[in-house]
Every structure is written in structure tokens, then in C-alpha cells.
Amino acid sequence: MADDQTIVRVSGFVKRYKRHVAVQGVDLEVRRGEIYGLIGPDGSGKSSLMKAIAGVLSYEAGEVEVFGIRVDSERAAEQVKQRIGFLPQGLGLNLYPELSVEENIDFFARLRLVPEAELRERKARLLAMTRLDRFRDRPMKQLSGGMKQKLGLICTLIHEPELAILDEPTTGVDPVSRRDFWIILAELLQERGMTALVSTAYMDEAARFHRLSFLSQGVTLTVGRPADILAMVPGVKVVLQATLQLEALERLKREFPQAEALGPAIHVFLQDPDPATAVRRVQAVLGEFPAPHIRTEASELEDVFVALLLRQSGQTGQAAAAEWTPPASERNTHEGVAIEAKDLSRDFGAFRAVDRVGFRVKQGEIFGLLGANGAGKTTVIKMLTGILPPSEGEGWVAGADMRGAAGTIKERIGYMSQAFSLYLDLTVVENIRLFAGIYGLSGRETRERLEWILAMAGLKGYETDLTGRLPMGVRQRLALGCALVHRPRVLFLDEPTSGVDPIGRRRFWDILSRLSREDGVAILITTHYMSEAEHCDHLALMYAGRVVAEGAPADMKSRVEEEAGRLLEIRTDQPSPALKRLEQAGYAGAALFGTNIHLLASDPAREESRIRRMLEAERIRVDAVTQLPLSLEDVFVYRVMSLERQERRTAKEAAA
Template sequence: MTEQVHNSELGESAAIAVSAKGFCKRYGKTVAVNSIDINIRKGEIYGLIGPDGAGKSSFMKAVAGVLSFEAGTLQVFDTMVDSEASAEKVKQRIGFMPQGLGLNMYPDLSVEENIDFFARLRLVPEDELTRRKNRLLGMTRLEKFRDRPMKNLSGGMKQKLGLVCTLIHEPELIILDEPTTGVDPVSRRDFWSILAKLLREQGITALVSTAYMDEATRFQRAALMYQGKVLAEGEPDVIGNLAQGTMITIEVESQARALLALGKQFEQIEAVGTRIRIWVDEADAPKAEKRLRDFLSDFTIRHLECESPGLEDVFVAKLRQEGDVVAALPVFEPTTDNSDGVAIEAHELSKRFNDFTAVDKISFTVPKGEIFGLLGANGAGKTTAIKMLTGIQLPSSGEGTVAGASMATAAQLIKQRIGYMSQAFSLYLDLSVSENINLFAGVYGLDPKTRRERGAWIIELAGLQGHEKELAGSLPMGLRQRLALGCALVHKPQILFLDEPTSGVDPLGRRRFWEILFNLSRVQNVTILVTTHYMSEAEHCDHLALMYAGRVVADDTPDNMKSAVTAEAGGLLEVSVDNPIVALGVLEEAEYKGAALFGRKIHLWSADSQQSRARIESLLGNAGIQVLGMQARALSMEDVFVYRVLQEEKATEQNAA
């Protein structure tokens, strides 16, 4: 694929921080980055968006001066980076944060000791260090954790500490390689807020990569990358026009049967909770709707609407239209067990470690065949809850049943009836694909004939044909996670526990993973309890429980959670202005504390839309800022999550005072 889409040419007066022309990077015979052209303007947040293996990290390392390249030119500020000597010239003006939680820090050093180390490494004057450190610790909400060892921080806190260490020498350009991967939505929202503040107060330039397609709206401009090439470059709205088509969402009776029928006609379909999302290769929305209604004439459609596609939808459509997406996963044979009833029940479960309460009297019920999501920030107690339900840890108090067996008296029976895919360990990376499958089949006592049958099924299920002899550790993350899922399913469990199963998996891999989960739930009546940090995945769940500080603070369907927050806090307004950085500061001073920068737009909460519109126009007009438009936006699960957690944090602080 060689097509590039550009929204506009750079103006002659635009100051350029980074300019790449015909940039190529190879590792032996493998082409990691294939002749790309990118210009990054000073004072903007520029994004590199794409799945694993797209070439994002290779390009960023070259910009940071830590990786050579084979062809093309690369200019950083006023220096042509073409040798080690030229790379050294610009390094003092750059801050680079590599990919991976806390990989650029020292685990046994405290928060403050890590910052001091990087400050001295960068020759920050002692009289400046205290001022900068206090400011950055306050900005990242790490002030009260100065003495905590880095290894004891949550994932989000590690990333924020990494950002502080990257910023301590006040660089002009910061390069952040997937800084939000593996952290919870509140930490991600904090991260973007910090970048917006730095952009406004210091005029820094930020080059940020992400595999989260929904973060595209955070950038002023971005490049969408795939297999080393730039598919599109420009403002997010322009990138969204990369593929032609219409996204339609429906609710229909007999969802599983409708999904099977749709799969024979439409190549890009996705089950999301009780809805089905269909990409129709027709740009005219009325024609696309008519085509879909005609096809579903034998089905009762409860609801149908055309909606704006997300960047992930467009990305998948573009790859599919150019033949770069592999065939759909196999459809499962229906199970003979269609019985109703309760699969999991927790009643006031608690787990204490000495004086620390990790889980505090949680209660919920999961019916058979349901996809149940357990959400929460790092340290909320999700993993501990799963370990109690799976019999790995005994509860301190409370009771529960799993697959009809009591947690208190039948832990071994529970283990035989469930599949468990843990957050930290699910495979033996130094064994091959087939060896992993055979090992797990042996653990569950399957006979040789059944072992061969289930092994073949898992290979087909995970799309691992041709990879049987490869080491699990050498597989791309998406394939590795599907293999881990297959190993958890080798003994045909009734219930599946998945602890952040798609963390670090690219968008295509996550979609295929959820195709499997939907088929397991709807066709084979397998009950699934899943924890996730991807709020777009929360939409796939039939029911959600949101945990905070060990407690369940919300328990409902995704739609009902959104309705509850709307009734309590109002809706979201999206404000388009000609100077978003300055406008954000004006709105924050006017106590719109939830205001957040989304590229060239601002999102904020509004209890009264009409009153807010008039006030915002007046505030920004008095500041000389032109309002280009205002519109209401539907709440996402990330909005709900962040709102609920921040409300709980506020209540905790008030109680402590």
C-alpha cells in the first residue's frame, strides 16, 4: 500500500521541528520503515498511530538520535541528523521516553531519587532542580509519593514518573513511545492533560505514538502507519476519510443468527454488546441503509442508525478494501448447553493483606452465557477478585459460587470447570505453539485422541496454521494472546476468566480476539468474566461492574451507566475554536475543570447545553478567540469511567479532611 492522504500543505512560514523525507529503516532484509515523508511543526502534539510492527518505534528512535537509518533524510530542528556527531548535537534539546512501563527508570530508587538521577545526568543546575521537580510532581499528582520505590507504583504512576524524568531538563521536543499502553483511563486522561498544559505554558513539541486508535482525536495532526508506510497524514478528521463507506449500528432479534447471516454478505461486522456494527461499502448513507434493510428483510430490526465511524473502523476498512486483512475466524458449532441460570455469584467478598484491604465486600451476579466486564484503575482490586473466584486465593470473608461449586469447599472442582488467562503468565514462551497446547491438555488430563482433536481446534481458532513449531515467545502479541486463550479453552470450560487479555495487542488483534469471545458467549453459552483497560472493549460487555479502592461503585449495563452519568453530570460539549491551546486555559480559569484538549477541539461537561453555549461564546469572544462550532457528543465508556473514578477520589479526599 502506497497511498498517502494529506489534508493541506505546510505554510511557508510554519516552523518545522522534525522533517523526514524518503526515510527508510531496515533490519537485515526486513524493511521496518519504507520511504516515509513526515513534517512535524513546532508547538504541536503530533501522533504516530498504528498497530505493532507499523514502524513507529523505529522512526521515533531515529528522531531521538539513538538509531541509525539506511536511506532518506532526517532533520531535527536546524540539524541534519546523518551521523553520531550530528545526533549528539540535538540530544540535549530532546526528551525520549521509550516504550514499556518504567523501562527508563530504576525500580529500587524512590520517585524523587529517580528524578534527581536524571536531572544530574542532564546537568540540571541544583538551584533549578527543586523548582522544576516541585512543579512536575504537582502537575502529575505524584507529590505525596516522593519516597515510594518506583517498583511499587501502579502502571499509570510509573508512566507519569517516566514523563517527569523525561521533562526534567526542559526539552524543546519530547518523544513518547506508546506512553498510555497498559495504563488505566484516568491515568491516560491525566497524561493528555499534562501534555496540553506543557504545550500551552512552554510551547514544547511532542511526538507521541499510540496503538489506541481512539486517541487519534488527541493530536493536532497525525500519521496513520501500517507495515512501515504512511497510509494517511494530517488532521484526524481528514484521516477519517481514508476509506469510503457508511457505519451502521443495529439492534435485531436473534443477534447470533443475524451476525452469521451478515457475515456472508458484509466483510466488516462487529458485535458490541446487544448491537451489531456493520461497515457498508457505500458512501451514500441512505443507499447503505436501504441495502442493509433489504438484506435483513427476514429479521426484526429494533433499532438502526448511521453513525460516524471511528478511526479503527476506517483503518480496518482500508486494509480490507486493499486485501490486507486475513479471512474471518471460524464460526463455532452451537453448543447443546443452552441452559439459563447463574454462572458466578459473589456475596460480600473481601480480601485483606495485613492492614491493607484489597477487596472490600464486593457483590455481583453473572448469568450463564454473559460477557461480564470488571473495570477499575490500577490497584482497584480486579485481579485479586479474580484470584478469589478462581480458587487461587482464599477470601478473608464473604462467599461465592462458580459453576455451581462453592468457593469455600470446592476450589479444586472450580478449577476443573473454568479456564483462566492471567495478566502476568499464560504461556511457556520457550515452548513451541504445539508444545504449549499439549502441556495444558496434559494438565487437564485429556486422553491422546481428545488432545489431538482439541489441539487442531485451537490452531484453527487462533489462526495459527503454519506457526505450530514456532516458539510462543517469538509470536506477535495478537497471536500469542489467542494461543493463550486457546490453551485456557482446551478442556471446554463452562466459565472463562480473562485478566486484561488484550493489553499491548494491536487493534486488528483485539478485534479478532473479541470475535472469538462473542462466539464463545453467544454460540457456545460460555460465561466470560473479563478485566480490561480498553474502554472501547467495555462496550462489548453485556454487564459491567466498576471497582474503586476495592469496592464496586457501579454495577449496570454500559448504556444504563451512560444514562446515569448524563442524568447526574449533564452531557459533553465539543467546542471547535481557532486557538484551542489558549481557549483551554480560558475555560479552565472559568472553572470548567473537566475541559480537555482533543486535537484542535475541546471537550467539557455541560449540565445545561444552551446556557453553557452562551457562556462559552462570551468567555472566548472576550479573549479574542473565534468559536467555529459547538455540538453535543455522545458519552463513551471512558467518559463514564473517568467521571466515576474522579468523583470517588473527590469523596475520599473530603472524608479524609
């Protein structure tokens, strides 16, 4: 290769599966020492491209070069594999369930011929970094999703590869494990000079990459540094609250395609860089609708990605008016409490999975249940829906006691699992009719609900398509429609938008907002997309089987700011040495976020001055220190890390 700083070079890459073109003409260049991101929803071509670079998948056209070697045969692939670490998509798919944490690591190390002395040192360091050192003897099959993914990362990196190829390593894991992953990766790049190619479906992770490619439907929509991509679609976000939220949102959507409801607020992205002009344009469209507390915020990468997706699909003009309006005769008029958990506990032998959990969900409310993998969320849902009996406590769902009315509860609720629970070899209409029959709907009711679901979920035109061939977002909406076929008062959703593109996710949440606001449905949802939690009216954060924080998203952020301070972003010319110096100075929560550093500061002005003096004394140039609004991921990580520190102190005191 002419340029020894280029680790991977891909040009004109094409991959087909029979007649389906998965990737069409993609170009890519990964440079030494960087974290390069592949962003895109399921089916965008990320995995096919990464497998070809790792030398485990053939391709039909184009060129793939890794370390200067053209990877176009098994022999060529073998030449680069020892210098590569490849983590495939899926929790723990590269691991052995019956082996313990340590046995899995030792197996991969010996497979890669790592010397025993080096193995001991690397294993101790990586187990400490991932906080898995206390679980050395635990079988892999007994680990939570986040722990499996961190173990998979250790096994991928144990031979210290020059290039790590990590396919969606953070999908399906909790925010604390996601934060751990990024810290580990940044440290390895800094200390070992490693290069990483990482894919993700989480739009909020895009800002963490040095450079990235955004893929959709097998083609590249944009390439570059996060800041450069953000500048491609200059604009501003207008945030407001309207008394008649859904009516105001529908009016805004006719003029602005990128308008969405987030909890009680409406966010509108306008491709207009002047904030004052953007506010006037929004107010002009709202007309007589009152909109107090209107303000502007900086746009984010997801806003740009959605704009590019709309441009790709030709939807750059006015958004289509909503097709679905629930008839007044079908609106749910129930009021009061839809779900109540009171001191719920569940033991599995000597292990307490859920410990005295209590919360209420009102009719017409969207309630988010958040928590790390293994926190007890799924066990709570199983108890409330009558699948598991509680060891202690009480619960009521849709007016029925969960202890003795499991059948009644199942008739009154809708449930959408992460696996969708659809029959892939049936058509859209056949799936809806099947679920209508399961719930005992008459012929007339089935016809009425079928038409309602097709309109509500935007499925017109897909009626005779096989479900297994539907795009992910369309299949997701069909699963929601099937869960609603019997007009339930309560809806349980488990990770409902995993792998769906940003436009599909926004459409899905539009439907949920209208179901709660217009149809009065109570919705309990679990999600690992912290940006999605902003849509919830109320949140409960679970940790180690207990509810440790509860409230509206804005209230939870405010409480963390009062306790820990504001979020500062520090941009320097030497981010890694700057982070080390800040950690030495006592900023325990400081972490790399792409090429910038994030930390919490109780007195932002004073801390900025101190940080500038400290880093400049080390000959580290500080380009900017900016205050950012807290995200729910920041809240989640702060709460869980505080509880973990408290547990460690308690354990030390008990041991003393």
C-alpha cells in the same frame, strides 16, 4: 534547515533486524508546537522509528534530521540529545525501583544539569499536575502502573526539552491516568512551547493528535490531520439490534467486512456517506431478520483505519464466512450463575486491597471488570481462582466454593493472562497438545479439540509455525484456544488484546461473542481499552478496592448524563486560551481533546449560548459546538474524579 518550523524530518527511513525489515521507506515531518502521533499495533515500526529520531538506534537507509542536524552517528546524536526528552516503551523502564518518587526526579534533573532553584519550581509544578505530590517518599517499585508512567513522564520532561519523544506512554495505564497524561502534555505545549512525538496502539487516542501517521507492517498507510483522514474513507455507521444476533451478524459480514457485535448491538460501517441509503442496504441484507431500533452514527477514525488495513491486505470485497460453528453436542448447556463474589475482602498487612466486593456473572455473559491501576481487579481474580485466600467474604466459581475447592475451580476454568502463558519455542500444534495433556485429555479428545481450536481461532496454515514468530493477533488467538482446550464453563481474560491491531481485536471479540452466545461460556475480562468494554453485557467499575458503579454500558452512560449532562465538543481558533477561560468560568471538567475542548453540560443549549458569548467577548472565535455521545471512558473518568473529590473533601473536614 530551510523551514525553522520543522523540528523533525524523516525521509525514506529503513530499519532492518538481520533479515527482518521492521520499517520500510517511511517519511515523516513534525512541526514546532504540535503533538504528532504515530498510530499502529505492536510490530508496526513505531518504536524503531522513534529510537532513531532520539539518536539511540542506527538505521540502514534514509535520512533523519532533528533540529536541522542529520542524525547518522553517535557524534550527531549527542548534539541533539540535550534538547530531547525520550520516554521508552514500558511501565517505569527508565526509572530506578529502589529510589523514591522525589529521588528519581532529582537524579534525572542532576543528570540533565538542571539548576537547583529551577528544579524546585519545576518539581513542585509537575508533581501537582500529575497528582503525585502526596507520594514523594514512596519507592517507585510500590507505585501502580499509571503512577509509574506519570513519574516517568516527569523525569523525561524535568529539563524542559524542546522535543519530547514518548513511546506508547499510555499503554497499560487506566483511563484516568491516560486523561491526566493528555492534560499535562497539552499544558506543557501551551506554556512551554514544547513539541511532542507520541506513539500509541489505542485507536481512540488518534483524535487527540494535531497530525498523525498510521503505520502497519513497517509502512505508512496514511498521514494527515484527524479530520482529513476521516474524510479519506467517507462513510456512516449503522447501529441495530437483532433478535438472532449471531445469525444476523454472520449474514451482514458476508456483504460488509466492517460488521461487528458490541454487546447486544451490531455496528456496521459502510463506505456510503448517505445515512438513508446505508440503512436501506443493511435492511436489504438482513431480509427477514427483525432489526428494531436501527439508527446511524458518524464514523470514527478506527473505522477508517480498519478500512485501510483491509485495503492493505486485499480484503476490500466480501468478508469470508465464519469457519467455526460449535457442534451442538459440545455446546455448554449450563444455566444460572457462573461466578459470584460476596463481600470479598483482602488485606496485605494494614493495607486493604479489596473491600467487600460483590457481583454476579451469569452463564453465557461477558462481564467486564474495570478500574484504575491498583484498584484491586487482579486481587479479586486471584481470590476467585483460588490463588489467594480472602481475608473475608465468600465466592463461587463454576459451582465450586473458592475457599476449599481451588483444584476443582482450576479444572473448570480457562485463564488467559496478559503474558499469554505460551511456550514460544513450541509450534502452534505442540502448544495445544501440551495444554491438552496438562488437563488430562485422552488421545481422541485431544485430536477433536485440536481441530476445533484450529478452526475456532483461525489457525489453519499456522500449525507448524513456532509460536514466538507468530503475529501478535494470531498468538493471542492461540492463547485463547489453549485456555479453552478442556471446554471450561468459565473464562478469565486479563488484558487479552493489548498491542493487537484493530482487525485482530475485532476477530478476537467475534470469537468471544460466539463463545458466550453459542457455547454458553461465562467470560470475566479486564481491559484498559474503553472501546472494548462496549462489548460487555455488564460492567463493574472498581475504585480503591470497592465496586463503585455497576450495570450495562448503556445504563452507566445514561446515569452519568442524568447527573452531569451531555458531552459538548467546542472547536475554536484558539483552543488553549479558550480552555483557560472556561476553567475560570467554573467548567472544572473541561479538557483539551486534540485541538478541540470537551466538557459536560447539564443544559446543552443554554451552555452553548453562554460559552459562545464568553469566548467571543475574549476575541476567541467559536467555529462549532457539537453534542457527542458519551463514551465509557467519559463515564469512567467522571466516576473516579467524583470519588477523588469526595475523598479530598472528607479529608479536609476530618483535618478541620
